[in-house]
Amino acid sequence: MSKKTFLYMRVSTLDQVNGAESRALALLEWCTRNNITEYETFTGYLDHTWRVSTA
Numbered sequence: 001m002s003k004k005t006f007l008y009m010r011v012s013t014l015d016q017v018n019g020a021e022s023r024a025l026a027l028l029e030w031c032t033r034n035n036i037t038e039y040e041t042f043t044g045y046l047d048h049t050w051r052v053s054t055a
Contacts, residue, residue: 005031005039011046
């Protein structure tokens with residue numbers, strides 16, 4: 001059985017909006033260090049919208 005990797009980022013305050021990129025970079029670096037090449041990224045925003053992306 002293969003493992004699935006999901007990366008979750010949440011932007012819950014206006015102060016965090018610009019920090020989303022740094023969190024994304026940290027998660028992607030973690031994937032690289034752990035030899036994870038397939039993952040889905042879920043990002044939640046202040047207005048309760050979601051963005052989903054697949055690598």
